[in-house]
Amino acid sequence: MAVELRAGTAVSVRERSTLVRFLWHPGAAFSVGFLALVVVAALAAPVLPLHNPIVEYYPHLFQGPGSASFPLGTDDLGRDLLSRMVYGARTTLLGVGEALAVFLALGVPLGLVSGFVGGALDSLVMWVADLSYSTPQIVVVLAILSIYSQNETAAMLAVGVLGSFGLTRIVRGSTIAVKNEQYVAAARVSGLSWGRITVRHVLPRIAGPIIVQASLFSSLALLFQTGLEFLGLATHPPAPSWGSMIAEAAQFIVRDPWMIVPPGAIIALTITALGLLGDRVRDVYAERWAPGGVVALGRTRERHQAAPAVVAPSRAAEEDPTSGEAAVRTPALLEVAGLAVVLESRRAEIPVVENVSFELEKRGALGMVGESGCGKTMTVSALLGLLPSGARRRAGSILFDGEALHHYGEKELSRTRGSKIGLISQEPVASLDPNFTVGSQVAEVVRRHRGLSRAEARSVTLELLDMVRLPDPSRVYRRYPHELSGGMAQRVAIAASLAGRPKLLVADEPTTALDVTTQAEIIALLRSLQDELGLSIILISHNWGLVANLCDRVVVMYAGQVVEMGTTVDVFTAPRHPYTAGLLASDPHLVSRADRLRALPGSVPEIGQWPEGCHFAPRCPYAIQACIDAPIAEQRVGAGHAVRCIQHERLVLERPA
């Protein structure tokens, strides 16, 4: 039982508190500072050294900004604009505050209850929310103001009520999302009451969306409030407010354009600050609740975690262990040599694929085996020029059918894709465009590659759908992806990949998302297509069985490197790398209940934390000092069988019976 704990993985990122990370951003710092300044100034207005906002300092009318006694100038009656702005903030913020209070007091509890209880109550609440969404606020507010004349509080409370259903909807959505999280199910199974679950797991999770909505709503309420004041529907002259200041300035806009600047600017700045605040809260929460957790750089399921570290480039880059063999066998369709892919982060280039070389002959089937995070997908993505953003091919050559793909730009690569190399991916349904019928998608690919008319493309598409053994192609043609099962969708994806008559089909875990019985069918289909069309295939899989069923050669990858390659028979029956042997021994298909799986200790190291020597050394039972000291070169151990291990002889000697 190995202890797999590795210290220091991203600790520094996590241990800065959320608050500090939140403020560690110019926009957030500005907005919090500015909003605090406005609120404090408004609250403290009576004790600040300001002029009385309603005293008219005759004859200082229409004074521009800059004077010591009137820093922002005066208005048409000689009143101090700065003082009126600060006092005006009291009116404006009070109105926004009233609306916000109602917004939160109604929206949050209603959303929580609706999300938790569900059923008829939920439907009713959502129906009311739909209604309130489409209710023109202005109608309700004006009706109120026509009766309670100039009663701003009543108007803003109504704005809060109407807006609160939007919040209800968001809170409900988040509540349902959290409710369905497995950790909430786990808390329920642990015997926690709903009350505790809400406090511990739900509220912290929805606090972010609530703050975002509150800041958004505040800016809307501010616009609404100042708008009403501007229209003269909620003012109490001569008391100042931001909206009425603009209305007053508007009357003298030609004579004194300056007057309209300060109140407008303060509104715009306040709303900007609220907007930045909301954006920042959203970003911080998105990081915090990302599926992988807090780590700032995108960490995906495949664990392409980018932790800053500089790893020495492989020194074995010049060697090409397979070149001797190539001359003997059938000419290769694909030759990859010294391929290196890096993830670029701000601080470093992190290798994700190192010095990968392999070749594939015509009509051959090559299996790529290894666990997640070993670089299999990155390797084939590099072949197709489909590396994710942030990843880059740093070195290596890719020769396909005599063409040097590594010299191609995006445009030429795009012509290669589909017509020379096809790709099918792991998620069959997600890999089809949900908004078009599957037929029209495949037909578009056909037209792109073969330049046919619509009618011709249609009949070619039907042939393709028939070729991948879809029953009743003309019916499938009209279906949308969401109407297909996973197996059918994968067949459609295969048809689309073959539309450009490629010579090589790359299948990246094509059956992982499918049921076992469907898996077998897809593999059978691939094998027969290989025979019929003379295709070459690269099959990426972590499933030994699939690889053995389809492939004649196998490449085993570990932590960005090829650690072993050879014929399927050789690799399966006489693995020479300890990782290959360990993976085979970990497969429960090969043992019975009476035996015990010989599990490898530990797990694949994260990207960026690969050891300098043999990447597998920390988990290897045979590791010696030389394994740790320096990178290991590939060595030939038999006909077409190469291994990146200096201890491979011991594996032969110690093979368990």
Added chain:
Amino acid sequence: MSGVIDAPSPVLEVEGLSVSYRRGLWKAPDQVVKDVSFEIRLGRTLGLVGESGSGKTTIGKAIVGLVGVEGGEILFCGEPLAHSSRARRRELSASIQMVFQDPYSSLNPARTVGQTLAEPLMAHRRLKRAELAGAVFSILTKVGMDPSAARRYPAQFSGGQRQRIAIARALIVEPKLVVCDEPVSALDLSVQAQILNLLRDLQRELSLTYLFVSHDLAVVRYMSDEIAVLKQGRLVEYGDAETVGERPEHPYTQALLAAAPRPLHKRLDVTDAADGAIEHSCR
């Protein structure tokens, strides 16, 4: 099922269980589990195998009380659970626990491992801080983790480590029965083997009873004393692991077994020597 058997007594008996989901207010409920019966005796493992949509996970959820029971009965140590009160359910959660499929979403990313592990304990007992810490430390050690993990967040651990933590959370209340819902299907092969071995070791050490749910017949066969095969909510085959896992009678199980990719099954059987070598190490 097969009559009253000698020792040991059944920990869990499921009798004619059916479960339905409502997919919408106006739609008819969808019965996803139909009249399923089985039992598990103390310290043993029942493997529940089936493809997606077969209802296997729903059965596990019904046993831990995450979904309601429509018909039939679930007996835990003789006590009927189908209609027990919430309060009783909460008490029982100290005896019936669950390990979830996805080690990424089964741990709250904003809480430390220590907080997560202490949570089930605090739901049941009033413990002092030191006692809590002691319990957390000892369970972490038991699942092969360094106790310092308690201070860290889930994001800092790999999938395998997270699943160890999730197992620790289930075991910290010292349950009798653990429902393992696809506990290794999100893990890589080498890590999967570690977790399977860990679950087997813990079972022996703590005399746990497992309901082991998986889509992978090979994994189930490795883990279970008995296997129940589900298809579209119905039990189609049920018997000891040897029989169901090697010589199934029902055509569906046979199809599952045949479809399950076995290394060196098809292409390599031409190579006699190789075939022999593998067959030897298989048995």
Added chain:
Amino acid sequence: MLRSVGRRLLLSVPLLLGVTFLTFLLEALTPGNEALAILGTSADPQQVAALSKRLGLNLPFYVQYWHWLDGVIHGHLGNSAVTGVPVATTLNSHLAVTLWLIGGALVMSAVIGITFGVISALRGGVLGRIVDVVSLGGLAIPTFWLGYLLVLLVAVKLRWLPAVGYVSIGSSLGGWARSLVLPVFTLGVGGVALVAKQTRDAMLDVLSREFIRSLRAWGLASRSIVLKHAMRAALPNVVTLMGLYVVSLLLGTAVVETVFALPGLGSEVVLATSQHDLRVIDGASLYFTLIVVVVFTAADLLTAWLNPRIRSGR
């Protein structure tokens, strides 16, 4: 398709009834106001009482509402308490300006906003930053302030366009267009910002989806991937947002009509509010709600047409 329109209509009837009923309910909370408004505040209380009785203002408000509804079905919205002119006549004469404003702002925000959004989603970097700033600023600048700044600059300083006033489309097409440029622009800036931001977010989301990668792997031209496939997937979000945007536009039209002295529904209803002219407000609430219903139905139809899952009724 039918299903989503049906759902919208199911929502529209209660919405129309609900909003107008709410208006009546609020008005009923302070009876007598309307008679006062007609007679002036200095009127004799007896006269007020008599007029209230004659107008049926003493009846329970739901009876009044029922009478009003009955009138609506027959095309009568009552008469203005202030001018005595039939409400429908007044509102109809003001409707055109408001519809032009809303339509113009919608077209402007759709065309410019979507273009901005797509460009910034594809280019990122500096352009993305610019769109960020534009969308933040476009939302932050209050309509009335922007309106005056534009009047000052374009009309007063540069004298390119008229500052205020409205020319009907019938009297002079050129004049009509010139009178609407500034108001529509003022009203539409916020929409451009909203739509640009939403488009960019939706496009970025779509472009990271798996099917985009497979379309690339199949060798489709990036032009088709972006403009046909990604846009199609991103648009429903944008359409939904634009529906909501129209609801918030209604206050904006009132403001813009006031700033540019346009004879629209918004400025009319603001005037009615300050005059306690309740029948006009009742009528306007009906008109505004109808506008919202029409826009939402159109948005639903468009979304359903774009999204096969809704179209097939799932």
